[in-house]
Amino acid sequence: MEILLSAGEIQKRVAEIAGDIRRDVPGRVHLVAVLKGAFVFLADLIRQMPGEVTVDFIALSSYGSRMTGSGDVRMLKDLDMPLRGRDVVVVEDVIDSGTTLAALLEALRGRDPRTLRTVCLLNKPARRRIAVPIEYVGFTIGDRFVVGYGLDCAERYRHLPYLAALETGDCRV
Ligand code: IMP
Ligand code: MG
Numbered sequence: 001m002e003i004l005l006s007a008g009e010i011q012k013r014v015a016e017i018a019g020d021i022r023r024d025v026p027g028r029v030h031l032v033a034v035l036k037g038a039f040v041f042l043a044d045l046i047r048q049m050p051g052e053v054t055v056d057f058i059a060l061s062s063y064g065s066r067m068t069g070s071g072d073v074r075m076l077k078d079l080d081m082p083l084r085g086r087d088v089v090v091v092e093d094v095i096d097s098g099t100t101l102a103a104l105l106e107a108l109r110g111r112d113p114r115t116l117r118t119v120c121l122l123n124k125p126a127r128r129r130i131a132v133p134i135e136y137v138g139f140t141i142g143d144r145f146v147v148g149y150g151l152d153c154a155e156r157y158r159h160l161p162y163l164a165a166l167e168t169g170d171c172r173v
Contacts, residue, residue: 001147005139007161010149011044017119017136018048021089024117024135028052030086032079034104035059037093040150040158041121041138045091056081060100073103083111089136092120093151098130105132122146122163139163145171 059077148160153171
Protein backbone atom coordinates (compact mmCIF):
# COMPACT_ATOMS: atom_id res chain seq x y z
CA MET A 1 0.00 0.00 0.00
CA GLU A 2 1.28 3.44 -0.89
CA ILE A 3 0.18 6.38 1.24
CA LEU A 4 -1.16 9.04 -1.13
CA LEU A 5 -2.39 11.65 1.32
CA SER A 6 -1.64 11.88 5.03
CA ALA A 7 -4.24 12.61 7.69
CA GLY A 8 -2.75 16.09 8.08
CA GLU A 9 -2.91 16.88 4.37
CA ILE A 10 -6.53 15.72 4.24
CA GLN A 11 -7.54 17.84 7.26
CA LYS A 12 -5.97 20.96 5.76
CA ARG A 13 -7.82 20.51 2.47
CA VAL A 14 -11.14 19.65 4.16
CA ALA A 15 -10.98 22.91 6.12
CA GLU A 16 -10.39 24.85 2.87
CA ILE A 17 -13.34 23.16 1.16
CA ALA A 18 -15.63 23.84 4.12
CA GLY A 19 -14.70 27.51 3.76
CA ASP A 20 -15.38 27.45 0.01
CA ILE A 21 -18.85 25.96 0.53
CA ARG A 22 -19.63 28.47 3.27
CA ARG A 23 -18.69 31.37 1.02
CA ASP A 24 -21.10 30.14 -1.68
CA VAL A 25 -23.87 29.11 0.71
CA PRO A 26 -23.77 31.56 3.60
CA GLY A 27 -27.18 30.58 4.97
CA ARG A 28 -28.52 27.17 5.89
CA VAL A 29 -26.70 24.41 4.05
CA HIS A 30 -28.21 20.94 3.68
CA LEU A 31 -25.61 18.22 3.18
CA VAL A 32 -26.64 14.96 1.52
CA ALA A 33 -23.95 12.35 2.14
CA VAL A 34 -23.70 9.23 0.02
CA LEU A 35 -23.18 6.12 2.16
CA LYS A 36 -21.03 4.47 3.02
CA GLY A 37 -17.85 5.96 1.62
CA ALA A 38 -18.52 9.62 2.41
CA PHE A 39 -19.15 9.24 6.15
CA VAL A 40 -15.64 10.12 7.35
CA PHE A 41 -15.32 13.05 4.93
CA LEU A 42 -18.74 14.34 6.02
CA ALA A 43 -17.84 14.06 9.70
CA ASP A 44 -14.71 16.18 9.25
CA LEU A 45 -16.36 18.60 6.81
CA ILE A 46 -19.28 19.54 9.09
CA ARG A 47 -16.99 20.17 12.03
CA GLN A 48 -15.13 22.77 9.97
CA MET A 49 -18.37 24.46 8.88
CA PRO A 50 -19.80 27.21 11.04
CA GLY A 51 -23.39 28.44 10.78
CA GLU A 52 -26.50 26.41 10.16
CA VAL A 53 -25.90 22.92 8.80
CA THR A 54 -28.29 19.99 8.39
CA VAL A 55 -27.33 16.49 7.30
CA ASP A 56 -29.12 13.63 5.59
CA PHE A 57 -27.96 10.32 4.15
CA ILE A 58 -28.68 8.31 1.05
CA ALA A 59 -27.34 4.87 0.17
CA LEU A 60 -26.84 3.79 -3.43
CA SER A 61 -25.60 0.66 -5.07
CA SER A 62 -24.07 0.90 -8.51
CA TYR A 63 -24.00 -1.99 -10.93
CA GLY A 64 -23.01 0.22 -13.82
CA SER A 65 -19.23 0.30 -13.60
CA ARG A 66 -18.67 -2.12 -16.47
CA MET A 67 -21.55 -1.01 -18.61
CA THR A 68 -20.68 2.31 -20.14
CA GLY A 69 -23.35 4.86 -19.50
CA SER A 70 -25.85 2.28 -18.29
CA GLY A 71 -26.71 4.47 -15.32
CA ASP A 72 -27.89 1.40 -13.45
CA VAL A 73 -27.92 2.81 -9.94
CA ARG A 74 -30.20 1.39 -7.25
CA MET A 75 -31.30 3.29 -4.16
CA LEU A 76 -30.76 1.27 -0.98
CA LYS A 77 -31.79 3.96 1.49
CA ASP A 78 -33.66 7.14 0.65
CA LEU A 79 -33.29 10.53 2.33
CA ASP A 80 -35.33 11.23 5.46
CA MET A 81 -36.03 14.89 4.62
CA PRO A 82 -37.50 16.66 1.58
CA LEU A 83 -35.17 18.90 -0.46
CA ARG A 84 -37.69 21.49 -1.61
CA GLY A 85 -36.32 25.01 -1.23
CA ARG A 86 -33.07 23.91 0.38
CA ASP A 87 -29.50 24.74 -0.62
CA VAL A 88 -28.27 21.19 -1.08
CA VAL A 89 -24.68 19.98 -1.31
CA VAL A 90 -24.15 16.33 -2.21
CA VAL A 91 -21.15 14.89 -0.36
CA GLU A 92 -19.44 12.06 -2.25
CA ASP A 93 -16.25 10.14 -1.60
CA VAL A 94 -14.96 9.46 -5.12
CA ILE A 95 -16.20 10.44 -8.56
CA ASP A 96 -14.94 7.72 -10.85
CA SER A 97 -17.01 6.93 -13.98
CA GLY A 98 -19.58 9.51 -12.87
CA THR A 99 -22.42 7.00 -13.20
CA THR A 100 -23.47 7.15 -9.55
CA LEU A 101 -23.39 10.93 -9.29
CA ALA A 102 -25.18 11.48 -12.61
CA ALA A 103 -28.07 9.26 -11.53
CA LEU A 104 -28.18 10.81 -8.08
CA LEU A 105 -28.22 14.41 -9.30
CA GLU A 106 -31.00 13.62 -11.73
CA ALA A 107 -33.08 12.08 -8.95
CA LEU A 108 -32.41 14.95 -6.53
CA ARG A 109 -33.14 17.70 -9.08
CA GLY A 110 -36.66 16.30 -9.33
CA ARG A 111 -37.17 17.07 -5.63
CA ASP A 112 -36.98 20.81 -6.20
CA PRO A 113 -33.96 21.98 -4.17
CA ARG A 114 -33.27 25.72 -4.34
CA THR A 115 -29.67 25.01 -5.35
CA LEU A 116 -27.84 21.72 -5.89
CA ARG A 117 -24.07 21.42 -5.69
CA THR A 118 -21.59 18.58 -5.28
CA VAL A 119 -18.47 18.18 -3.20
CA CYS A 120 -16.22 15.15 -3.59
CA LEU A 121 -13.13 14.18 -1.68
CA LEU A 122 -11.46 12.58 -4.69
CA ASN A 123 -11.91 13.15 -8.41
CA LYS A 124 -10.64 10.69 -11.02
CA PRO A 125 -11.21 12.51 -14.32
CA ALA A 126 -9.31 9.87 -16.33
CA ARG A 127 -12.03 7.33 -15.51
CA ARG A 128 -15.01 9.52 -16.39
CA ARG A 129 -17.71 8.08 -18.68
CA ILE A 130 -20.49 10.53 -17.97
CA ALA A 131 -19.89 14.26 -17.60
CA VAL A 132 -21.01 15.46 -14.18
CA PRO A 133 -20.80 18.90 -12.59
CA ILE A 134 -18.61 18.99 -9.44
CA GLU A 135 -18.33 22.35 -7.69
CA TYR A 136 -15.81 21.35 -5.02
CA VAL A 137 -13.01 18.79 -5.32
CA GLY A 138 -10.72 17.74 -2.50
CA PHE A 139 -8.00 16.12 -4.57
CA THR A 140 -7.68 15.15 -8.23
CA ILE A 141 -5.93 11.81 -8.64
CA GLY A 142 -5.01 9.47 -11.48
CA ASP A 143 -6.35 6.02 -12.25
CA ARG A 144 -5.61 4.47 -8.85
CA PHE A 145 -7.75 2.43 -6.51
CA VAL A 146 -7.76 4.23 -3.19
CA VAL A 147 -8.71 3.10 0.33
CA GLY A 148 -8.90 4.67 3.78
CA TYR A 149 -10.68 7.73 5.19
CA GLY A 150 -14.05 6.04 4.57
CA LEU A 151 -13.12 4.32 1.31
CA ASP A 152 -13.07 0.55 1.22
CA CYS A 153 -11.91 -2.48 -0.64
CA ALA A 154 -14.53 -5.18 0.02
CA GLU A 155 -15.51 -3.28 3.21
CA ARG A 156 -11.95 -3.18 4.59
CA TYR A 157 -9.71 -0.15 5.29
CA ARG A 158 -12.47 2.44 5.86
CA HIS A 159 -11.02 3.22 9.31
CA LEU A 160 -7.57 4.31 8.12
CA PRO A 161 -6.99 8.02 8.90
CA TYR A 162 -5.05 8.49 5.63
CA LEU A 163 -5.65 7.70 1.93
CA ALA A 164 -3.65 4.89 0.37
CA ALA A 165 -3.46 3.41 -3.12
CA LEU A 166 -3.86 -0.35 -3.50
CA GLU A 167 -1.58 -1.99 -6.01
CA THR A 168 -3.98 -4.82 -6.74
CA GLY A 169 -6.99 -4.17 -8.94
CA ASP A 170 -8.99 -6.76 -7.01
CA CYS A 171 -11.50 -4.30 -5.71
CA ARG A 172 -12.30 -2.71 -9.02
CA VAL A 173 -15.86 -3.58 -9.96
P1 IMP B 1 -18.74 5.96 -10.22
O1 IMP B 1 -20.22 5.75 -10.31
O2 IMP B 1 -17.98 5.09 -11.18
O3 IMP B 1 -18.32 7.40 -10.29
O4 IMP B 1 -18.33 5.33 -8.85
C1 IMP B 1 -18.23 6.06 -7.71
C2 IMP B 1 -18.22 5.12 -6.54
O5 IMP B 1 -17.37 3.98 -6.75
C3 IMP B 1 -17.65 5.86 -5.37
O6 IMP B 1 -18.65 6.56 -4.69
C4 IMP B 1 -17.02 4.74 -4.57
O7 IMP B 1 -17.99 4.18 -3.72
C5 IMP B 1 -16.59 3.74 -5.60
N1 IMP B 1 -15.16 3.94 -5.93
C6 IMP B 1 -14.65 4.43 -7.09
N2 IMP B 1 -13.31 4.51 -7.05
C7 IMP B 1 -12.97 4.05 -5.82
C8 IMP B 1 -11.70 3.89 -5.14
O8 IMP B 1 -10.61 4.19 -5.66
N3 IMP B 1 -11.75 3.40 -3.87
C9 IMP B 1 -12.92 3.06 -3.25
N4 IMP B 1 -14.12 3.22 -3.83
C10 IMP B 1 -14.14 3.69 -5.10
MG1 MG C 1 -19.66 6.14 -2.98
